[in-house]
Amino acid sequence: MSDDRLATTPPPPYYAVIFASVRTAHDDEGYARAADRMAQLASEQPGYLGVDSVRDATGVGITVSYWSSEAAIVAWRRNAEHTITREQGRKSWYTQYELRVAKVERAYGFKL
Amino acid sequence: MSDDRLATTPPPPYYAVIFASVRTAHDDEGYARAADRMAQLASEQPGYLGVDSVRDATGVGITVSYWSSEAAIVAWRRNAEHTITREQGRKSWYTQYELRVAKVERAYGFKL
Numbered sequence: 001m002s003d004d005r006l007a008t009t010p011p012p013p014y015y016a017v018i019f020a021s022v023r024t025a026h027d028d029e030g031y032a033r034a035a036d037r038m039a040q041l042a043s044e045q046p047g048y049l050g051v052d053s054v055r056d057a058t059g060v061g062i063t064v065s066y067w068s069s070e071a072a073i074v075a076w077r078r079n080a081e082h083t084i085t086r087e088q089g090r091k092s093w094y095t096q097y098e099l100r101v102a103k104v105e106r107a108y109g110f111k112l
Numbered sequence: 113m114s115d116d117r118l119a120t121t122p123p124p125p126y127y128a129v130i131f132a133s134v135r136t137a138h139d140d141e142g143y144a145r146a147a148d149r150m151a152q153l154a155s156e157q158p159g160y161l162g163v164d165s166v167r168d169a170t171g172v173g174i175t176v177s178y179w180s181s182e183a184a185i186v187a188w189r190r191n192a193e194h195t196i197t198r199e200q201g202r203k204s205w206y207t208q209y210e211l212r213v214a215k216v217e218r219a220y221g222f223k224l
Contacts, residue, residue, distance in 0.1 A: 101219070
């Protein structure tokens with residue numbers, strides 16, 4: 001539903017990209033601008049199903065994006081603007097990250 | 113390494129439980145106590161590999177726990193204390209959640 005605060009995805013199977021990261025203490029503005037742009041650009045890609053993203057006040061964040069297939073993830077990874085932005089991420093915005101590509105096999109939800 | 117702020121996991125394949133949730137506005141203390149207890153208990157289960165967990169100030173959170181097999185996830189799900197706590201979660205602590213079980217196929221990391 002439109003007032004949901006979490007991504008709504010179709011029944012499995014589909015894919016998830018789990019991106020856990022730790023922000024540097026600088027360039028919040030540049031980071032926020034790039035993050036917004038990447039979220040917009042990702043949402044326009046074929047096979048994009050949705051995203052959940054959280055960052056806490058200590059700088060640790062988890063973003064999980066959902067995709068219809070591995071091919072869709074590979075295509076997004078090869079996107080030129082995305083590739084340039086990832087390079088900036090390693091140079092300026094992250095002290096550490098872990099990225100995992102996973103196939104979602106089961107899913108269920110709860111809502112009041 | 114011990115100063116890492118993100119979970120360190122073995123090479124894939126392994127499993128991830130992606131739990132995205134929205135907190136109610138009440139019982140922060142009871143919730144925090146239960147969350148700490150569940151984190152401790154999970155870490156003692158066979159097949160537990162680690163966890164990443166973030167919640168922001170708006171109440172949206174993502175916890176990803178990592179497990180060696182689906183059987184380990186099923187066993188943790190059946191843990192009696194965990195089962196009781198999940199019930200409390202639906203009654204008191206969450207307005208919404210989505211849980212996904214996924215097989216991690218590829219992973220890579222970056223660290224300054």
